[in-house]
Amino acid sequence: MKGIKTSSVKVRFFSWEYLPLIILLLTTLYLLVFQGITTIWSLGVSTTNKTIGGNSKFIGLGNYIRLLGNGSYRGAMWFTAIYAFLTVAIKLVLGFVMAIALNKPIRGRAVIRALMFLPWALPTLTSVLSWRWMLGDVGGIINHLLMISNIIDSPIGWLGDPNLARWSVMMVNVWRGTPFFGISILAALQAIPNELYEVGDIEGANSFQKFRFITLPQTMGVVLLVTLISTIWTLGDFSVIWLMTRGGPANSTHVFSTLSYITAFQNLQLARGVAISMSILPFSIILLVVIMKQIFKK
Amino acid sequence: MKKNRNIVWKFTIAIFLLGTMFPIYWMSITSFKSFQEVYNLIPKLIPDQLLWSNYVDLFTRYSFGPALINSIIVSSTVAVSTIVISLYCAYAVSRMKFPGKEIMPQLFLMAYLIPRTILFIPIYLLLARIGLLNSIWGLMLVYPTITIPYATWVLITYFQGTPRELEEAAEVDGATRRQIIWKIIFPIAKPSLVSTLIFSFTLCWSEYIYALVVINDKYQRTITVALSSMLVADIIPWGSLSAGAVICALPIMIVYMFASKHIVTGLTMGSVKG
Numbered sequence: 001m002k003g004i005k006t007s008s009v010k011v012r013f014f015s016w017e018y019l020p021l022i023i024l025l026l027t028t029l030y031l032l033v034f035q036g037i038t039t040i041w042s043l044g045v046s047t048t049n050k051t052i053g054g055n056s057k058f059i060g061l062g063n064y065i066r067l068l069g070n071g072s073y074r075g076a077m078w079f080t081a082i083y084a085f086l087t088v089a090i091k092l093v094l095g096f097v098m099a100i101a102l103n104k105p106i107r108g109r110a111v112i113r114a115l116m117f118l119p120w121a122l123p124t125l126t127s128v129l130s131w132r133w134m135l136g137d138v139g140g141i142i143n144h145l146l147m148i149s150n151i152i153d154s155p156i157g158w159l160g161d162p163n164l165a166r167w168s169v170m171m172v173n174v175w176r177g178t179p180f181f182g183i184s185i186l187a188a189l190q191a192i193p194n195e196l197y198e199v200g201d202i203e204g205a206n207s208f209q210k211f212r213f214i215t216l217p218q219t220m221g222v223v224l225l226v227t228l229i230s231t232i233w234t235l236g237d238f239s240v241i242w243l244m245t246r247g248g249p250a251n252s253t254h255v256f257s258t259l260s261y262i263t264a265f266q267n268l269q270l271a272r273g274v275a276i277s278m279s280i281l282p283f284s285i286i287l288l289v290v291i292m293k294q295i296f297k298k
Numbered sequence: 299m300k301k302n303r304n305i306v307w308k309f310t311i312a313i314f315l316l317g318t319m320f321p322i323y324w325m326s327i328t329s330f331k332s333f334q335e336v337y338n339l340i341p342k343l344i345p346d347q348l349l350w351s352n353y354v355d356l357f358t359r360y361s362f363g364p365a366l367i368n369s370i371i372v373s374s375t376v377a378v379s380t381i382v383i384s385l386y387c388a389y390a391v392s393r394m395k396f397p398g399k400e401i402m403p404q405l406f407l408m409a410y411l412i413p414r415t416i417l418f419i420p421i422y423l424l425l426a427r428i429g430l431l432n433s434i435w436g437l438m439l440v441y442p443t444i445t446i447p448y449a450t451w452v453l454i455t456y457f458q459g460t461p462r463e464l465e466e467a468a469e470v471d472g473a474t475r476r477q478i479i480w481k482i483i484f485p486i487a488k489p490s491l492v493s494t495l496i497f498s499f500t501l502c503w504s505e506y507i508y509a510l511v512v513i514n515d516k517y518q519r520t521i522t523v524a525l526s527s528m529l530v531a532d533i534i535p536w537g538s539l540s541a542g543a544v545i546c547a548l549p550i551m552i553v554y555m556f557a558s559k560h561i562v563t564g565l566t567m568g569s570v571k572g
Binding site: 027028034104126233 | 447
């Protein structure tokens with residue numbers, strides 16, 4: 001009896017029932033190899049003096065120490081910080097205004113909303129090209145408009161002057177990133193129950209008080225999350241700056257990512273480039289941890 | 299008072315709309331201008347005539363054709379395979395039991411958020427080692443590191459929010475796992491799958507930094523690299539570049555017209571909803 005039962009149970013090493021688990025396992029391994037192990041490996045590379053096509057020797061923290069004494073590295077450190085801080089702050093404010101405006105009952109709201117979110121959906125390349133062309137000193141529409149309205153006398157080299165170039169790349173980043181704040185905050189606004197505002201009305205709250213004591217606390221969670229996510233993306237931004245200015249003029253708009261690209265692929269100092277790109281790793285890890293805590297707090 | 303305030307909001311919206319739409323309008327209109335008109339010192343808001351010559355130039359003089367084909371191949375292959383793989387992964391995470399199940403959503407979200415600018419040199423070294431530099435195969439191997447984490451994360455949150463009664467009933471009736479996934483879950487999750495498919499496609503379609511470091515060859519590069527390489531000329535061909543930028547934006551605009559709701563869900567990553 002017992003013997004019959006055992007023989008009827010088939011021992012199978014593979015079953016279609018487990019296909020999802022197998023795919024999950026392979027996918028996790030794939031991600032670990034391409035993201036986890038490569039990161040650790042490249043931390044290793046950054047402690048050598050490897051060049052493209054050259055040999056490598058262990059030099060410990062040599063790259064990092066030498067970088068700290070390097071003017072363009074410190075410049076990139078400054079501008080990465082300013083770029084991330086200022087653009088995220090401006091995007092947050094503009095995104096909030098955008099969300100509140102879109103939450104008002106206006107005719108054609110659905111279409112307006114879709115149009116306003118377009119900059120976020122378009123490829124970065126498209127938006128950067130269009131802004132770079134508008135800011136151009138030959139045939140650029142912005143200079144032309146400023147000149148016919150008598151604000152300036154002669155064309156401005158928007159991307160030729162270090163300070164103007166910094167503001168220009170930040171403006172493009174803001175233009176592209178504001179809708180992400182707008183959509184997310186709008187969703188949060190729409191989730192606020194109307195009764196709260198009715199209570200506010202009964203108690204005689206003015207619109208500022210309603211904003212301060214109802215809107216802000218109710219949207220806080222989403223605002224925090226979106227700000228953190230945008231910060232991590234902005235810290236790692238490459239395309240906007242590289243396509244606008246390539247870090248110029250006179251290295252004024254370099255951030256870590258563009259400087260690391262130039263160091264690794266144009267000066268061929270691979271290990272040094274890795275060290276530069278790794279500079280945002282500690283901040284990214286901190287941000288990731290906070291984001292995880294915020295999302296998975298239940 | 300109330301009316302005044304309404305006007306203020308309408309004005310705000312008008313400013314936002316102008317700021318959003320003008321750059322898009324300007325690029326589109328430039329792509330149809332003649333060479334003389336593009337470089338005229340006094341730009342025309344509305345051109346005299348609309349010409350296709352910039353588009354023709356883009357394909358004949360700047361060999362945009364191969365790049366366009368490469369981008370289409372890479373983006374659609376990666377997007378479709380991402381959806382199938384992520385469907386299984388998200389199913390396993392949200393419906394099956396295994397050790398370490400709780401940390402899987404975190405893992406996928408983290409993989410999606412980690413900046414590409416940390417990984418691009420290591421990825422380059424890795425592809426160099428396995429001999430896949432300079433080929434779209436290399437890109438197709440790497441792009442799922444962007445799309446799979448995103449798609450799986452969105453689908454996990456979707457599955458966790460859907461009731462399982464149907465699946466349980468099917469299980470009682472003796473349905474196999476494959477039948478449950480394709481006959482029950484797939485049809486229900488279709489809208490969610492479509493939006494992740496679209497968003498995965500656009501992630502690959504607009505990807506720049508990996509494509510820039512992985513590919514040098516003129517016939518293997520994708521549209522973003524092909525266009526950005528036109529920026530280094532002495533006189534930047536803005537007419538053709540605008541044409542390229544329009545083509546680059548076109549699939550997204552088209553999808554946007556028909557499914558802007560899907561895209562918006564995709565853009566907020568489904569997570570930021572509440």
